[in-house]
Amino acid sequence: MKGKTNIEGYINKVFQKDIMGLLRELPDKSVDMVYGDPDYNVGIKYNNISYTKTFDEYIEWYIEMAEQSLRVLKDTGNMFLINYPKQNAYLRVKYLDKACYEVSDYVWLYNTNVGHSPKRFTTAHRSILHCRKTKDNHFYKDNVALPYKNPTDKRILGNIANGSKGRMPYDWFYFDLVKNVSKEKTFHSCQIPQNLSEMLIKSCTMPRDIVLILFGGSGSEIEVCNILNRQYISAEIDEKYHKMIMDRLKKGHIEEKYKLRLKSYELDNIEAQLFLLEKQKEYLSSNRTVK
C-alpha cells in the first residue's frame, strides 16, 4: 500500500506505535536517510517485553520493513540497517541485493566481556548494511573524513592542497559499547553509541535533511539528529521508552530517573573487572614476543 500523506505533518515527531504502521502512512520518496537498529530477535527483552519470533518469521518481517523503508526513501537517499551478521545476511540475499543499486556490508567492532563460548570465537561485531537506492545517493566525505595516515606523501599533499579534508574512513568502525557507567546510558537495554550514529548520519545528510529513525529506543539517535540540526521522524512501540525519549528531547538531557541505577555491589564488580583488565594488559605487554 502506498502512503498518500504529506511528510510535513510527521517532521520532528516521535510516534508511540508500531513502525510498520507508521511506514505505511509515509509518502513515497520523502526522507533523505533511513536508520534502523531493530530488535535483533535474540531474546533480548525491552522493558520486559520480548519481540522474539521464529527466524523465518523475523526475516519475513525484516524484508517487509526494508521494502517499506526503501519506498519512503528518496532516490538520492541512503539506508543503514544495524543487526547481527546472520540476520543482515539473510535480508541482503533474500531481498536487498535485488532491490538496491548497491549494498555494502560494514562492520562495527567493539570490545566485550560477555557472550564467551568454549567452542567458538567470541562475537564482538555487528553488521551495518548500507543500501544505496540509486547510483545518485548523496554522500559527504568531508563530513566524516579522518586524518590521512601519511600526510607527507606527495599525492596526499596534492589532495590537501586541493582542499581535501582527509581520507574516507574504512568500512570497519571501532566504537566502544555504551557502558553502564557512561553519561549517555539510560535504563534501555540496548543502546547504540552516539559517536557511531553521529558518523553514519553525518556521512549522508546535511542540516535540515530528514532522517527516519525506525526504532526510537532510548532516543539516542534522535538526540543526535537534534544536535546536528537534522529533522527526524521516529516510532517507539514501548510506552516507557517513548516517554523517556519525549522527556529527553524536551529537557535536552537524560533525567536521573531514566539513568541506569547500579547497585553498590554492581559498581564494585565493575571496578574489580576494570582492575583485572588493567592487570591483564600489563601482563600481555610484558610477555609479548613481537613488540
Ligand SMILES: C[S@@+](CC[C@H](N)C(=O)[O-])C[C@H]1O[C@@H](n2cnc3c(N)ncnc32)[C@H](O)[C@@H]1O
Ligand atoms: C535495539 S532497540 C533500539 C535502541 C536505539 N538504537 C538506541 O540507541 O537507543 C529497538 C527498539 O525498538 C522497539 N521496538 C521493537 N519492535 C518495535 C516495532 N515493531 N515498532 C516500533 N518500535 C519497536 C523496542 O522497544 C526497542 O526500544
